Amino acid sequence: MCVFCDIVASKIPSYEIYEDDQTLAFLDIAKDFIGHTLVIPKAHYENVLDCPNDALTKVVNTVQIVSQHFVNNCGYTGANILNASGASAQQSVFHLHFHIVPRTEDDGLDMWPEGGQEMDLAAIHQALKLA
Numbered sequence: 001m002c003v004f005c006d007i008v009a010s011k012i013p014s015y016e017i018y019e020d021d022q023t024l025a026f027l028d029i030a031k032d033f034i035g036h037t038l039v040i041p042k043a044h045y046e047n048v049l050d051c052p053n054d055a056l057t058k059v060v061n062t063v064q065i066v067s068q069h070f071v072n073n074c075g076y077t078g079a080n081i082l083n084a085s086g087a088s089a090q091q092s093v094f095h096l097h098f099h100i101v102p103r104t105e106d107d108g109l110d111m112w113p114e115g116g117q118e119m120d121l122a123a124i125h126q127a128l129k130l131a
Contacts, residue, residue: 004095008042018069022055023062028099033109035070035102039063045096047085056096063098076102080111 006012008024015027017037028036039062045051051059067079080101084091103109 002044002093002095004038004040004093004097005044008040018062018066020058020062022058025062025066025100033101035074035076035100037066037100037102039066039098039100041096046094047091047096048083049085051096059096059098063100067100067102070100070102074102075104077105078103080109082111 001009001011003012007014007026014024016024017027018025022042023039024042025037025039028038030036039059041051041055041059043055045055048056063081067081070076070079080099080103082099082101083097085096101109101111
């Protein structure tokens with residue numbers, strides 16, 4: 001079992017924000033951002049790459065429900081929604097999850113890395129486009 005499966009099975013306590021028959025949203029124990037919430041499917045899927053479309057749709061729907069709640073009822077004005085799929089993408093728990101970081105205009109957080117690399121977008125497009 002994985003840690004998120006243990007949370008779903010109530011073997012590990014969590015601070016639940018929302019739950020329905022297929023998904024669970026709970027506070028991240030990292031304590032890095034106020035309101036940092038994780039949304040997971042109750043069934044175990046490693047990440048976006050192996051999750052069936054219907055289950056992924058349900059998870060994304062829960063991400064929207066929770067994010068809207070934070071904005072409409074909790075005093076936030078936006079949310080960063082993040083996912084890492086695979087070890088090379090820095091996924092650390094191999095159970096599909098989305099992070100919601102609720103935001104306010106003056107919270108001082110910068111969630112985006114600086115860009116500015118030189119690259120040939122036309123060549124990248126040719127290499128990556130779906131045929």
